[in-house]
Amino acid sequence: MLNWHHIKRQQATEPAASAAQHLSDSTGSSHIIEVVGINKSFGDVHVLKDITFYIRNNEFITLLGPSGCGKSTTLRILAGFERPDSGDVFFEGRSLLDIPPYQRQLNTVFQRYALFPHLNVYDNIAFGLNIRKVGKDEIRTRIGQALKTVDLEGYADRWVEQLSGGQMQRVAIARAIGNKPQVLLLDEPLGALDLKMRKEMQIELKDMQRSLGITFVYVTHDQEEALTMSDTIIVMKEGLIQQIGTPTDIYNEPRNAFVADFIGESNIIPGRMTRDFAVSFAQRSFACIDRRMSEDEVDVVIRPEDIILAEPSDQTISGQVVSVVFKGVHYEMMVETGPFTWMVQSTDFFAEGASVGLTFDPEDIHIMAKSDYSPDRRTAGSDPGDTPDDQNGGDSW
Amino acid sequence: MKSLRRLTYPYLIWIAIFTLAPLLLVAFYAFTAYDATGKLFFTLQGFNKVFSTADTVALNIFALKSLFGIDWQVPIYVNVFAKSLEIALFSTIICLLIGYPAAWLLARGERENRHRGNGNLLLFLFVMPMWMNALLRTYAWLALLEPRGIINSLLGLVNIGPVQFLYNDFGIGLGMVYNYLPFMVLPIQSVLVKISPSVIEAAEDLGANRRQTFLRVILPLSMPGVLSGINMVFMPAMTTFLIPDLLGGGRYLLIGNAIERQFMISRDMTTGSALSILLLVFVLASMRILTRYEKENDEGGLLT
Incomplete structure (x- = not known):
């Protein structure tokens, strides 16, 4: 991808x-x-x-x-x-x-x-x-x-x-x-x-x-x-x-979870936003640069390459590396933090099983309104995953 | 591979016995005859008889007579040849004119059905009569076309007729078109089905209207099917004796009947064989001319 x-x-x-x-x-x-x-x-x-x-x-x-x-x-x-x-x-x-x-x-x-x-x-x-x-x-x-x-x-x-x-x-x-x-x-x-x-x-x-x-x-x-x-x-x-x-x-600035997921890799996390420039997800509150939307429940998108890996501390979400794949320019790591598994792309290497902390810059946190494609609303029939084989797609003829 | 090649032996033997041997026999008979003592000798009398000017008739070709005023006296068999050629050509053209649109319709149905995944009913109905014996099918036309047949009875209701359908060019042409139409339609249809719809769309996209799309794209791409269709209609139409025999009422002489009579009635194997050889050469030559137009097109229909 x-x-x-x-x-x-x-x-x-x-x-x-x-x-x-x-x-x-x-x-x-x-x-x-x-x-x-x-x-x-x-x-x-x-x-x-x-x-x-x-x-x-x-x-x-x-x-x-x-x-x-x-x-x-x-x-x-x-x-x-x-x-x-x-x-x-x-x-x-x-x-x-x-x-x-x-x-x-x-x-x-x-x-x-x-x-x-x-x-x-x-x-x-x-x-x-x-x-x-x-x-x-x-x-x-x-x-x-x-x-x-x-x-x-x-x-x-x-x-x-x-x-x-x-x-x-x-x-x-x-x-x-x-x-x-x-x-x-x-x-x-x-x-x-x-x-x-x-x-x-x-x-x-x-x-x-x-x-x-x-x-x-x-x-x-x-x-x-x-x-x-x-x-x-x-x-x-x-x-x-x-x-x-x-x-x-x-x-x-993907408008909803489908776009975020279809265009590139993304971590889409359910979040809550009750005021401007602040969003809470993963049991924490984060500063962000978006204004509050009409509803409190939102989707938060963070691109894998925007996640900063650090030693676990109070300032980070801590988790454990469950897999590491070397992709040439960077490592692609899956980091498990309780209910959510994050995809992280970083040039820093952390071994499988290592404890790491995740942080984000405010401008890398993107807030989207909830949609049918939100991960927690997704039903069996609406898989937003990209299907690369469009060769004989139903829309061709 | 070598063991697979052995599988072709039965067919090769078949060809040797049932195609090559009879052909050689016919060629042999064409150039030989028995003298009074029962001895075989080489002769060209068969061919001489075909082209003999002792017995001449007026060339009975409608188009030549009416359009060009041609009124030639020709040997009987030359007239028979010309008559056969005329009816065969005429039937082939009619088959093409009816068959091409029919093939188009069938191809379109086939394409749509393939999309939906069910069979092509239209094609099935079209092919079904071919499962019946040609003799029976042709007899059925007799019942329809007779002076007191079904069609004339119906025409009689509106005070038309009785119309003489049988025992003339019309009846024989109709019989040929009816019997040989599938051989025109199927090769064309099989080529049309293969033309990609996007090629047709591309033509429209580039500014071709329906007529231009047909003339510049569809027709050229379906030419291999058209040529094999022409071959497959023209050849049997040229050589048939069954259809003129039935629908011509026995007095209508085409080349097929002439050959049959030489063998079955006159018992003149030499002339019959000579006629057969001439017909064979003629058909092969016309096939050759056709295939020359075909170039090296491997998209052909049933026959190339």
Whole structure:
């Protein structure tokens, strides 16, 4: 799982604030797409529940969530392959719902590439341009550019089946950007690639998005991928938007236990907060930097890397190390303190069985309102754990 | 692997006895005849008879006659050949025109059913008549199409007819389309099922409307199925004698009937064999032309 050391804590902003920005119905011209209250059911399954968000021009926005959360369906509604049961989608202020996919100025990079097997690389990329009756010379130039962008110069004459997975993915991207769309939709485009290739492509995609200056809407279940590339992340679960925000917001200020748990490792402890800037959990009171919420019962999130290990004392929560795993940069230790087992990531080593004390800085204690995903409210049916195999997720089709 | 190869021996023996040997026999008969003393001798008389200009008839090909005004006198057997080719081509085209949409429907049903995990009822209903004997199925058409058959009785109720359905091109074409349609539909369907829905979506995404998506993506990708479908309809349609025999009322002569008569009625094995060889060469040649279009497509249907 993820260890996100390099994201620096920022002064806490109200987590709802960033979400509110993206949920507001302001109709500024910088919003290229607005999704307003869409609902979608497949049979009895209500896969999208009142989804509302907007996409700014030229941003890299990621729909992130586990299998079956509705992220792919949302993307397919943008592309026009599905029609929402209710709600509306606006593209530059005009409703998209009655516009068929082939008339939308969006192009999709499909999960499994969906290249045309009967055409070579050149003709695959030329497909959309031929249909739009672009001139032959113009097509040649554009294909040259597109192949250059995806670093596949010299592959124009290859047949699709002669390409590796990574190359096919690049062709799929070249085919989509060759059409010069204003928005590029990417449905788990790196899902079928190996880890190393995936990491390279993440950087390349981000560079590509910047240099092309177009909007990317990216769907993934991989939170690390989302954090690496996105300007904005929309976290989804069970057809609901859980949180919208920048990667830093999402990581540092998760809105509920699901987001905290899905984005990186976290310790989520039930706590009680009766006044501003103080919270009690683990039979102690701690200073924190959040204000009191409407309810006293809260969830407290502390990231494993933010826990400071010390000799046990009055100032610490004392516990015992029950397991130690060396992770390269740090040790990952499980520390048992009575009812709760903490995950701690530290460069300091404590042997298994050692007694240790845990402390936290006030700004590392993050308070969240209780939700259905709170550990003490979690029911069997709502496991917020991340499921990495989204390949055949129910939301794919 | 070597022991597995032995498993193919029964089939190889089968081919040797029931395919190669008869073929060689036919070739042998085609070039030989018995003289008055019962001695076998080499001859080309069979082929001479086929192409003999002593007996000529007007070439009876509707399209050539009506469209181009072609009125040739040709040897009888050349006319029979041309007539067979005409009806076979016509039936193949009709099968393709009916079969492609049917295959599309079946493929779509198959895809949806696979999603739900139950069988494809439509495909089942479609294949079911094939379990019945072709002779019976064709006889059933007689009952339907007769001057006093079911269809003409119904037409009579609205004061139409009786219409002559049988013993003409229509009846025979209908019989062929009915009997051979599954051989067109199934290979096309099996190719269509394999086309990934996301490829079709990709075409739409890139700006292709339904017509363009069909012409530029679906049709090219289903070509292997179309070609094997054409093969599998054209070949039996070209060679059948059962259908023209029944629905042609015995007086309708196609190449299959001509061969049958040489063997069974005239007892002229030499001419019969010569006709068979010519038909074989013709069918092989047309298959060859078709497969040339197919290039090296390994996504083929039932036959490549």
